[in-house]
Amino acid sequence: MSLWFGVGAFVVVALVFLLVPLFRQKSALAGRQGDVRWPAVGVLGVLPALTVGLYIYLGAPAILKEQALTQAQSNYDVDGMVKALEDKLKATPNDPEGWYALGRAYIAFTRYADAEQALSKATTQAPQDARIIAQYAEAMALKQGSLDGRPLELVQQALEISYEETKALELAGLSAFQKENWAEALHYWRRLLKLLPKETEHHEAIAQAVQMAERKLDLRLGGTGMPMPAVPAEPRKAPH
Amino acid sequence: MIPELGHVALIIALQLALLQGILGLVGAACDKTAWMAMARGAAGGQLLFVAIGFLVLVWSFMANDFSVMNVAEHSSRRLPLEYRITAAWGSHEGSFLLWTLLMSGWTVAVAIIGRKLPADLHARVIGIMGLLSFFFLAYLLFTSNPFMRLHPPPADGSDLNPLLQDPGMIIHPPLLYMGYVGFSVAFAFAVAALISGRLDAAWARWVRPWTLMAWVFLTLGIMVGSWWAYYELGWGGWWFWDPSENASLMPWLAGTALVHSLMVTEQRGALRVWTVFLALAAFALSLLGTFLVRSGVLSSVHAFALDPLRGLFILVFLCILIGASLILFAKRAGAVKVAGNFGMVSRETALLTGNVLLLAALATVLLGTLYPLILDAFGLGKISVGPPYFNAVFVPMMAPVLLLLGIAPWMRWGSESLPELLPRVRWQAVGAVLAGLALPFAFAEWKWQAALGLTLAAWIIFATVSGLVARRRSAGSLPLSAWGMGCAHVGLAVGIIGMGLVSGYESEKTVAMQPGDSAGLGRYEFIFRGAEEVPGPNFSAMRGTVELMKEGRAVATLLPEKRIYAKSKMTMTEAAIRYGFAGDVYVAMGEPLPGGTWSMQLYLKPFVGWLWGGALLMALGGLLAAAGVRNKGARE
Numbered sequence: 001m002s003l004w005f006g007v008g009a010f011v012v013v014a015l016v017f018l019l020v021p022l023f024r025q026k027s028a029l030a031g032r033q034g035d036v037r038w039p040a041v042g043v044l045g046v047l048p049a050l051t052v053g054l055y056i057y058l059g060a061p062a063i064l065k066e067q068a069l070t071q072a073q074s075n076y077d078v079d080g081m082v083k084a085l086e087d088k089l090k091a092t093p094n095d096p097e098g099w100y101a102l103g104r105a106y107i108a109f110t111r112y113a114d115a116e117q118a119l120s121k122a123t124t125q126a127p128q129d130a131r132i133i134a135q136y137a138e139a140m141a142l143k144q145g146s147l148d149g150r151p152l153e154l155v156q157q158a159l160e161i162s163y164e165e166t167k168a169l170e171l172a173g174l175s176a177f178q179k180e181n182w183a184e185a186l187h188y189w190r191r192l193l194k195l196l197p198k199e200t201e202h203h204e205a206i207a208q209a210v211q212m213a214e215r216k217l218d219l220r221l222g223g224t225g226m227p228m229p230a231v232p233a234e235p236r237k238a239p240h
Numbered sequence: 241m242i243p244e245l246g247h248v249a250l251i252i253a254l255q256l257a258l259l260q261g262i263l264g265l266v267g268a269a270c271d272k273t274a275w276m277a278m279a280r281g282a283a284g285g286q287l288l289f290v291a292i293g294f295l296v297l298v299w300s301f302m303a304n305d306f307s308v309m310n311v312a313e314h315s316s317r318r319l320p321l322e323y324r325i326t327a328a329w330g331s332h333e334g335s336f337l338l339w340t341l342l343m344s345g346w347t348v349a350v351a352i353i354g355r356k357l358p359a360d361l362h363a364r365v366i367g368i369m370g371l372l373s374f375f376f377l378a379y380l381l382f383t384s385n386p387f388m389r390l391h392p393p394p395a396d397g398s399d400l401n402p403l404l405q406d407p408g409m410i411i412h413p414p415l416l417y418m419g420y421v422g423f424s425v426a427f428a429f430a431v432a433a434l435i436s437g438r439l440d441a442a443w444a445r446w447v448r449p450w451t452l453m454a455w456v457f458l459t460l461g462i463m464v465g466s467w468w469a470y471y472e473l474g475w476g477g478w479w480f481w482d483p484s485e486n487a488s489l490m491p492w493l494a495g496t497a498l499v500h501s502l503m504v505t506e507q508r509g510a511l512r513v514w515t516v517f518l519a520l521a522a523f524a525l526s527l528l529g530t531f532l533v534r535s536g537v538l539s540s541v542h543a544f545a546l547d548p549l550r551g552l553f554i555l556v557f558l559c560i561l562i563g564a565s566l567i568l569f570a571k572r573a574g575a576v577k578v579a580g581n582f583g584m585v586s587r588e589t590a591l592l593t594g595n596v597l598l599l600a601a602l603a604t605v606l607l608g609t610l611y612p613l614i615l616d617a618f619g620l621g622k623i624s625v626g627p628p629y630f631n632a633v634f635v636p637m638m639a640p641v642l643l644l645l646g647i648a649p650w651m652r653w654g655s656e657s658l659p660e661l662l663p664r665v666r667w668q669a670v671g672a673v674l675a676g677l678a679l680p681f682a683f684a685e686w687k688w689q690a691a692l693g694l695t696l697a698a699w700i701i702f703a704t705v706s707g708l709v710a711r712r713r714s715a716g717s718l719p720l721s722a723w724g725m726g727c728a729h730v731g732l733a734v735g736i737i738g739m740g741l742v743s744g745y746e747s748e749k750t751v752a753m754q755p756g757d758s759a760g761l762g763r764y765e766f767i768f769r770g771a772e773e774v775p776g777p778n779f780s781a782m783r784g785t786v787e788l789m790k791e792g793r794a795v796a797t798l799l800p801e802k803r804i805y806a807k808s809k810m811t812m813t814e815a816a817i818r819y820g821f822a823g824d825v826y827v828a829m830g831e832p833l834p835g836g837t838w839s840m841q842l843y844l845k846p847f848v849g850w851l852w853g854g855a856l857l858m859a860l861g862g863l864l865a866a867a868g869v870r871n872k873g874a875r876e
Contacts, residue, residue, distance in 0.1 A: 010292075017281045
């Protein structure tokens with residue numbers, strides 16, 4: 001409906017552009033009413049009708065309805081899910097899996113502070129779950145913008161519990177890469193690569209990261225002995 | 241929702257353009273002041289609505305709205321923001337929308353700045369421009385609609401052609417189109433003059449600043465395009481005689497002839513019919529150029545058949561436009577009073593001769609561009625017409641133009657006697673020949689091409705500067721338009737110096753280099769320090785490091801790149817260039833060879849920057865001349 005309001009507003013503006021100069025001439029042309037009346041009537045009648053007609057012929061007014069439908073559905077789904085989860089956790093707060101899921105949802109919405117809180121609750125309730133601890137570390141790192149300090153400690157803690165925790169391996173490798181410890185980064189990432197299902201986006205991204213680290217390591221060990229142009233180690237966004 | 245509103249805006253603009261055309265022309269013919277006022281209002285409204293349409297398209301690109309088909313086909317999520325914006329005119333549809341926007345912009349400028357013109361002429365010009373806009377909007381909406389939708393939208397688009405992901409392409413199309421579209425003003429004035437039969441010095445004075453501005457934009461557009469080709473295509477050429485370049489050169493040649501013949505008409509009232517013809521030709525050639533580049537005929541005449549409606553639409557329009565204007569020209573040109581007699585030797589004759597030569601050169605370009613297309617279209621075989629043809633035919637045609645260009649400003653209007661004229665420029669001529677013969681000795685080898693180019697350039701510079709000095713001495717001061725003429729002519733000479741020296745003395749070398757290897761070229765030594773992978777937003781690049789040494793001293797570190805774009809899998813060569821006053825050093829990465837070795841292309845391009853510097857001076861000259869004409873017009 002709002003589209004047709006927009007169309008109406010456009011038509012009115014167009015008519016203003018046409019009719020204002022016409023009627024400003026009117027006073028100067030007292031004797032020649034016909035010169036003014038007929039174009040005015042013609043324009044008022046034809047322009048709105050032709051605009052609507054051409055738009056229905058050329059445009060895609062139906063797309064709005066379809067878009068609205070799909071959008072309402074997807075909005076409803078995601079927002080509704082988060083809302084439902086929040087309500088459920090308010091009623092039964094002792095649910096580490098629930099807090100974990102909520103934390104991940106918050107990260108997806110880039111609500112990092114909320115994510116950190118939710119995951120902090122999850123870790124207190126399940127202090128030995130490496131997956132939850134690693135996720136907590138990521139939320140904290142995203143919030144503070146760096147892996148250094150407490151997030152890295154959490155990553156190490158998660159790896160001590162399980163050396164197969166993918167998120168922890170990824171973050172540990174990333175931290176090493178940022179510190180230009182190429183060998184260490186390779187150690188974590190190569191291990192991670194073996195654990196990830198092949199031909200997924202995640203696998204491909206990590207494989208690329210491994211290649212990059214390998215090249216850096218080659219250059220360092222190859223001992224060409226020349227200064228490399230300083231390429232800042234780009235902190236890769238952790239792929240979700 | 242928003243793309244749909246953009247669509248509606250274009251539909252309204254279409255109707256306003258038609259109203260502007262009909263009301264302007266009929267209003268002028270029947271002397272209805274109210275209708276003419278309405279046509280001006282329609283022009284304003286048309287600009288507003290086309291601008292809304294254009295901004296909506298830009299917004300769709302910025303917001304990654306892949307439900308708009310044009311966005312899905314020419315952008316992607318990982319395309320950097322600045323290229324998402326310029327992608328709006330990177331496509332066929334978007335570039336015509338830009339064309340239409342500029343067209344309505346020029347129309348409103350004429351409507352506002354031209355208020356003091358006689359009412360009927362003003363209304364006719366606006367009306368003709370309205371009809372032109374109507375055609376472009378109809379073309380846009382019915383065959384090349386930028387607001388076609390996709391439902392459901394794809395998750396990501398298929399990315400912009402990597403060639404267009406470059407700062408040069410951000411400004412090249414708008415400048416070029418400003419030039420093309422600007423000639424529509426001269427066209428509209430010419431048609432209006434033919435309809436009303438009023439074609440005199442005052443008419444020429446009104447048209448001249450508009451034509452000069454269009455010419456300035458076209459010059460800049462061609463300059464940026466040539467510069468872009470130089471650094472982006474990876475082998476350092478600056479002009480290829482490619483049909484898409486010829487397409488912009490032809491209107492430029494016609495426009496150059498037009499600004500000069502307009503001057504004769506303005507100053508002397510002469511060459512009126514010729515001027516009108518050139519005004520029609522310049523815009524018709526702009527359209528032809530756009531048709532060639534945008535219909536797909538160039539890549540293959542068969543691409544035309546893929547979307548016959550598009551090509552047919554423009555072709556029919558071209559025929560109508562050229563046919564109608566030529567018929568009008570044939571019927572009405574006889575009614576134009578022939579005035580302004582001039583002698584065999586006079587500034588008028590010199591300008592006319594220059595004009596004819598320019599058009600002859602234009603005809604050779606037109607022939608070389610269209611002939612292969614026509615042969616192919618009729619299935620008579622494929623031939624390619626390349627640089628050898630153009631260099632052999634076009635260049636000799638331009639040399640006499642350059643000779644005339646030096647002497648014409650020295651000549652008197654009306655009539656001039658050679659025995660009086662020649663002694664005044666003899667020292668300039670002798671100086672030019674000496675300079676042209678001597679300067680090539682400063683380079684590795686004496687070459688006649690360089691000598692010829694330098695002689696002509698020196699002749700233009702000496703004759704132009706001394707002419708201005710003499711004029712200033714006799715008149716006390718120089719008008720702006722004289723400064724403009726001097727600037728443009730010297731700019732052309734500077735450009736010719738660049739062309740002559742770079743084509744005579746450029747040197748190149750292709751070498752396989754391992755990290756640590758060095759190669760020498762001229763006085764430079766290139767040390768390859770290896771290549772490493774550098775990630776880009778939507779591509780990954782191998783970036784080489786080349787240290788440039790001159791006589792044992794390190795002067796620069798060059799970082800050429802070889803990029804692979806993720807979506808299109810296209811490989812692009814990003815040359816590294818060290819720009820310099822006396823020439824550029826140009827390094828491009830070729831192919832990777834086993835074992836970390838790369839084939840590297842090294843070029844020295846002496847004085848190549850003068851080419852574009854010269855073009856800039858020419859554009860500045862055009863700007864000064866336009867300002868000069870306007871000032872003069874305002875004073876009178």
